[in-house]
Amino acid sequence: MSKVLFAATALFLASAGLSFAAEMKACDDATSAMVMKEVEAAEGDSKMMGMKEMEMATMAMKEGKMEECSKHLGMAAEAVMKK
Numbered sequence: 744m745s746k747v748l749f750a751a752t753a754l755f756l757a758s759a760g761l762s763f764a765a766e767m768k769a770c771d772d773a774t775s776a777m778v779m780k781e782v783e784a785a786e787g788d789s790k791m792m793g794m795k796e797m798e799m800a801t802m803a804m805k806e807g808k809m810e811e812c813s814k815h816l817g818m819a820a821e822a823v824m825k826k
Contacts, residue, residue, distance in 0.1 A: 768820065770804055770812035778820050785823035792822040 768774050775797075782793035796819035803812035 767813050768816035770800070770809040770816065774816060775800065775804070778816050781823050782819055789823045789825060793819045796822060 768778065778793075778800075779797055782790060782797055785793055796815045800812045800815035800819060803809075803815060
């Protein structure tokens, strides 16, 4: 029973870590360019939302707010992945 509980806990923590990693992006020029490419390829509302998030990420990067920038980059990537 404890092996099952341990495995379930490990699986939960791994999936939680993966979803967190998907949201947080490194705030650097390379990551920003990669996400911008994804946003530019999107269409409609997804593209519009992605562009807004990219603008906020760029402003945060210029202001040295790296954690905020990372969140906006993640949100931009997430916006264009939704259909």
